[in-house]
Amino acid sequence: MIDLPHTESPQLRAEGVHLAYGDRAVVHGVDLAIAPGRLTALVGANASGKSTLLRALAGLIAPSAGRVLLDDHDLARVPRRRLARTIGILPQSPLAPEGIRVGDLVARGRYPHHGLFRGQRSDDDAVVARALASTDALGLVDRRVDELSGGQRQRVWIAMALAQQPRILLLDEPTSALDVAHQVEVLDVLRGEAAAGMTVVIVLHDLTLAARYADELAMLAGGRLIAQGAPGAVLTAETVQRAFRVDARILTDPDTGRPVVLPRAGSATLS
Numbered sequence: 001m002i003d004l005p006h007t008e009s010p011q012l013r014a015e016g017v018h019l020a021y022g023d024r025a026v027v028h029g030v031d032l033a034i035a036p037g038r039l040t041a042l043v044g045a046n047a048s049g050k051s052t053l054l055r056a057l058a059g060l061i062a063p064s065a066g067r068v069l070l071d072d073h074d075l076a077r078v079p080r081r082r083l084a085r086t087i088g089i090l091p092q093s094p095l096a097p098e099g100i101r102v103g104d105l106v107a108r109g110r111y112p113h114h115g116l117f118r119g120q121r122s123d124d125d126a127v128v129a130r131a132l133a134s135t136d137a138l139g140l141v142d143r144r145v146d147e148l149s150g151g152q153r154q155r156v157w158i159a160m161a162l163a164q165q166p167r168i169l170l171l172d173e174p175t176s177a178l179d180v181a182h183q184v185e186v187l188d189v190l191r192g193e194a195a196a197g198m199t200v201v202i203v204l205h206d207l208t209l210a211a212r213y214a215d216e217l218a219m220l221a222g223g224r225l226i227a228q229g230a231p232g233a234v235l236t237a238e239t240v241q242r243a244f245r246v247d248a249r250i251l252t253d254p255d256t257g258r259p260v261v262l263p264r265a266g267s268a269t270l271s
């Protein structure tokens with residue numbers, strides 16, 4: 001059995017990873033080193049394989065070829081319990097148990113920290129409260145999850161992921177239902193977590209927001225990684241055209257120096 005060393009920021013790496021559903025190949029030979037303690041945004045068109053790759057990085061699906069490595073250990077051989085404490089994933093459409101209340105759902109994020117025979121930890125309540133506060137969800141704590149608005153529900157799920165305090169957090173389109181203020185708030189929180197040492201990987205569709213927040217961008221097109229690096233290097237008119245089949249002007253935000261992507265109306269050539 002493999003025991004991972006307790007490094008602050010384990011290195012997560014895909015090496016020649018191919019992923020398939022049955023005989024449908026979806027991701028083709030991806031080599032991707034996730035920068036530890038940084039915020040990486042995974043971008044690409046619909047069906048380009050982002051969610052599939054994210055699930056593989058969490059160890060939820062196994063590559064048909066290649067390997068996902070955590071600190072040089074094959075993810076497939078890392079004990080499940082250890083993995084749950086190390087890597088957290090928030091899928092695109094998570095399902096809550098029927099009738100569960102917000103506080104109870106977010107508290108479930110603490111489960112990986114409870115030993116087999118130990119119950120709660122003394123800091124559980126404080127961690128849960130902090131996670132709820134950072135997603136502006138403290139006021140929802142007694143509400144039923146299935147009675148929340150889409151954006152409220154998404155914030156509660158993010159709170160659950162934060163309460164898990166994994167060293168690597170993978171989030172699939174966590175801001176898709178959020179208004180602009182809550183998007184900024186959630187991304188600020190995630191950037192703060194990265195600054196404190198957490199490795200954060202986010203699937204995002206808003207390229208300008210991705211460029212604004214990410215230390216690194218990884219861009220997929222047709223299941224292949226076509227660019228990885230600093231936002232300014234990855235987001236070019238050429239890569240945007242190749243990945244999304246739309247013309248875009250790439251401006252530079254005078255305040256941050258980060259790219260701003262302006263798609264040209266009428267330029268999409270999807271079919």
Ligand SMILES: Nc1ncnc2c1ncn2[C@@H]1O[C@H](COP(=O)(O)OP(=O)(O)OP(=O)(O)O)[C@@H](O)[C@H]1O
Binds near residue numbers: 026044045053
């Ligand atoms: N459970 C599944 N079974 C079979 N095919 C799947 C399954 N999940 C995804 N696919 C297929 O795999 C391909 C990649 O899907 P994936 O969800 O990884 O893309 P994505 O880039 O996350 O897309 P989106 O931006 O629309 O969320 C698509 O062609 C999709 O139809």
